Amino acid sequence: TQLLEQSPQFLSIQEGENLTVYCNSSSVFSSLQWYRQEPGEGPVLLVTVVTGGEVKKLKRLTFQFGDARKDSSLHITAAQPGDTGLYLCAGNTGTASKLTFGTGTRLQVTL
Amino acid sequence: DAGITQSPRHKVTETGTPVTLRCHQTENHRYMYWYRQDPGHGLRLIHYSYGVKDTDKGEVSDGYSVSRSKTEDFLLTLESATSSQTSVYFCAISESQGKAEKLFFGSGTQLSVL
DSSP: OOOOOOOOOOEEETOOEEEEEEEEEESSOEEEEEEEEESSSSOOEEEEETTTTTTEETTTTTEETTTTSSEEEEEEOOOGGGGEEEEEEEEEETTOOOEEOOOEEEEEEEO | OOOOEEESSEEOOOEEEOEEEEESSSSSSEEEEEEETTTTTEEEOOOOOEEETTEEOOOTTTTEEEEEEEETTTEHHHHHOOGGGOOOEEEESSSSSTTTTEEEEEEEEEEEEE
């Protein structure tokens, strides 16, 4: 079973600050996804990265896939209270139904 | 929003009783999944289905069974619930698998086994 470790586990910051969340594994993934989950709801897909070194931007969120396709990072610029939630990374080895989810990073952004 | 409905949203039951959770989709997606979410473990796959009557085990399938008699419905059954099965259960659907796989999740079922 592949393991995906996320760090930090918890992050509490003030509005306007920048932050980076990391997702690391010893396994190689064919693609990696990031989800955000709000309390009482299921995760919602934010982005999928498939090429080593790939960088994708979604407004104030920047996602990067490591060159070796073993790790990924999520950087948020000028965080807002609406960014609050649980961020999950998920790696796909390419075989059927083999998405492995990370342990999650819980982000709280306060005014 | 993807049309996924999970029922019930909350359930409290006693150890040893059978429990069935239902997932209903209106998207006509081929693939359906059941995950459980526990603190420190992220989401773990219990079972999945790749078509009507076609199912397979996931990472944590012991103590669970599933059935899919129609494209739109995927049932998860705990034959004899245990306290270790207290968790939040999520159903997910996807149109395809592999690199391009995109999962859409339901809102979850909070199950407490006393």
